[in-house]
Amino acid sequence: MKLSLGLKVANSLSLTPQLQQAIRLLQLSSLELEQEIQNQLDSNPLLEKVEEHIDQQVDDKKIENTAELSDQLNENYLPDDLPIDTQWDDIYTHQPTALGSGDFEDKQEQHSEDMTLKQHLEDQINLLNFSKIDKLIAFCVIDALDEKGFLSISIEETVESVEHLLDQVGLSHLNIEEDEVLVVLKHIQQLDPLAVGSRNLVECLFIQLNALPDSIKEKSNALNVLKHYQFLITNDLQKLLKVTSLSILELKETINLIKTLKPYPGIDFQSKQFEYQIPDAVVMKKNNMWSVGLNPDIAPKLRVNSYYSSLIKRADSSVDNQYLKTQLLEAKNFIKSIDERHKTLLKVATCIIRHQQDFLEHGDEGMKPLILRDVAEEVELHESTVSRVTTNKYILTPKGLFELKYFFSSHVGTTTGGECSSTAIRARIKKLISAESPQKPLSDNTIANLLKNEGIDVARRTVAKYRESLHIPSSSDRKVLI
Structure with a gap:
C-alpha cells in the first residue's frame, strides 16, 4: 500500500449546534416548548424570564395612602378603618374555617374524582353474601371487563383464570365448573350499572328489557324483536315486520323503546378526561381585516441575567469565568432560537390565514386548496420547515381551535x-x-x-x-x- 498526501475540495452540509437547536425548537408543541424553556431556566443561571415590575405601583400606592391618612389626621377624629398599604392575609396566615380548610378541599377533590368501573363493582361485591370462591370468580370477571363493560373473555377462559389463581394459593385441588361462573356472572349483571358483564350487545339489551316493568306495553314486543336482531342490525325492516307480525306503528314504538337502552353498560365510567390544546396563535378581525398574533402565554420574554453577566471578565481564563462565558453564549443562542421560532410561526400562520379568509367567513365550505409548497414559496422557507412549524401548532379562530395543518388540503x-x-x-x-x-x-x-x-x-x-x-x-x- 502506498501512502500519499493531497488536497481535496468537496461540498458538505454541517449543522451547527445553534441551527440544530433552532430546528428542534421549531417542531416543539406549546407544552413541550414551555417545558424546554423551564429546563433552560433551571439549568442556565444567565437566563431569566422578564417579570413585570410593580415597585413603582407599590410606591405610588404608599404615597396615596399616606396622603389620605394625613388628610384624615388633620381632622379632629380618627376613623374606624385606617388605610393600610398591605392586606391582612399578606402578613398573617389565619386558621381557615372547616369549609375553607385545605383538608376539606382535598377531600372534596378526592370525592370528585371519577370512580372506575372496577372500583364501583368491587365495592358492591364486597357487600354481597358471596363465598370466598364466588368472590374470587367475581373479581376475575371484573378484571376481564373491557372499557365498555362487556366481558372480554369466554366462560371457559374465566374458569381457567380462576383455577390459575387457586393454584397460586395452593388450592389447586378445587375444581371450578362453568355453571358456577355463570351463576356469579348473572349476579354481576344485576349490579349497577345494569347488564355489566354482558358478553355482547344483544345480551346487554335483553337484560335491560327484562328489568323493565311488565306494565310497559312495548316490552314484550321489544323482546320479540331482539330475538330477530340480525334483521335489526341490517336494517331489514320488511323482514322484521314479517317475522314479528307487528304493525309499522308498533315496530316504530318498539324500536324507540330499544333506543332508550344503553348499548354499553360501562359508558358512564369511561374516562372523561379531555386533552386541552393551548393555541399558539390567535386570529382576530379588526377594521374588517383579519390579523394574526402570537399567544403571549406561550411566548414568555427571556433575557440575560445582568448580574451574572457583569461577573464575566474578558481576560480571565479561570474555570468559573469560562463556565459563565459558556452559559452566556448558550443563553444568547437560546433566546435567538426562541425569537426565530416565533417569527417563523407568525409568518407561516399569517400566510395561511391570508389564503383561508373565506373559511373564517363561511366555514369549511369556504376552504381553499392549499399545500405546503404554496406557503413555502410565499414565505421563502423550505417545505420541511413549514411542515415542522405547522405540526402540533394550534390557532384559535372564530370558527374554533384548529391545528395549522388543518388548513392544508388537496x-x-x-x-x-x-x-x-x-x-x-x-x-x-x-x-x-x-x-x-x-x-x-x-x-x-x-x-x-x-x-x-x-x-x-x-x-x-x-x-x-x-x-x-x-x-x-x-x-x-x-x-x-x-
Whole structure:
C-alpha cells in the first residue's frame, strides 16, 4: 500500500449546534416548548424570564395612602378603618374555617374524582353474601371487563383464570365448573350499572328489557324483536315486520323503546378526561381585516441575567469565568432560537390565514386548496420547515381551535377550470346528507351528480371515500322506513 498526501475540495452540509437547536425548537408543541424553556431556566443561571415590575405601583400606592391618612389626621377624629398599604392575609396566615380548610378541599377533590368501573363493582361485591370462591370468580370477571363493560373473555377462559389463581394459593385441588361462573356472572349483571358483564350487545339489551316493568306495553314486543336482531342490525325492516307480525306503528314504538337502552353498560365510567390544546396563535378581525398574533402565554420574554453577566471578565481564563462565558453564549443562542421560532410561526400562520379568509367567513365550505409548497414559496422557507412549524401548532379562530395543518388540503378540478379543496367538498357532502330524506337517502352517485351540477367534478368513488372519512354510513344503512 502506498501512502500519499493531497488536497481535496468537496461540498458538505454541517449543522451547527445553534441551527440544530433552532430546528428542534421549531417542531416543539406549546407544552413541550414551555417545558424546554423551564429546563433552560433551571439549568442556565444567565437566563431569566422578564417579570413585570410593580415597585413603582407599590410606591405610588404608599404615597396615596399616606396622603389620605394625613388628610384624615388633620381632622379632629380618627376613623374606624385606617388605610393600610398591605392586606391582612399578606402578613398573617389565619386558621381557615372547616369549609375553607385545605383538608376539606382535598377531600372534596378526592370525592370528585371519577370512580372506575372496577372500583364501583368491587365495592358492591364486597357487600354481597358471596363465598370466598364466588368472590374470587367475581373479581376475575371484573378484571376481564373491557372499557365498555362487556366481558372480554369466554366462560371457559374465566374458569381457567380462576383455577390459575387457586393454584397460586395452593388450592389447586378445587375444581371450578362453568355453571358456577355463570351463576356469579348473572349476579354481576344485576349490579349497577345494569347488564355489566354482558358478553355482547344483544345480551346487554335483553337484560335491560327484562328489568323493565311488565306494565310497559312495548316490552314484550321489544323482546320479540331482539330475538330477530340480525334483521335489526341490517336494517331489514320488511323482514322484521314479517317475522314479528307487528304493525309499522308498533315496530316504530318498539324500536324507540330499544333506543332508550344503553348499548354499553360501562359508558358512564369511561374516562372523561379531555386533552386541552393551548393555541399558539390567535386570529382576530379588526377594521374588517383579519390579523394574526402570537399567544403571549406561550411566548414568555427571556433575557440575560445582568448580574451574572457583569461577573464575566474578558481576560480571565479561570474555570468559573469560562463556565459563565459558556452559559452566556448558550443563553444568547437560546433566546435567538426562541425569537426565530416565533417569527417563523407568525409568518407561516399569517400566510395561511391570508389564503383561508373565506373559511373564517363561511366555514369549511369556504376552504381553499392549499399545500405546503404554496406557503413555502410565499414565505421563502423550505417545505420541511413549514411542515415542522405547522405540526402540533394550534390557532384559535372564530370558527374554533384548529391545528395549522388543518388548513392544508388537496384540490379537485371544477367544470369552470378552477379548483375546490377536499375539505370544502367534504363539508358540502355532509350538508347534502344532513338535508336528505331518511326514507330516501342520497346515494354516492346522486351526490356526485349534485356536486357536478354545482361545478365540482368529482367521481362517485371519491364521494364514497370522503363520506367514509366523515364516518357517515352508506345510503342503505342510513335508510329509515319508519
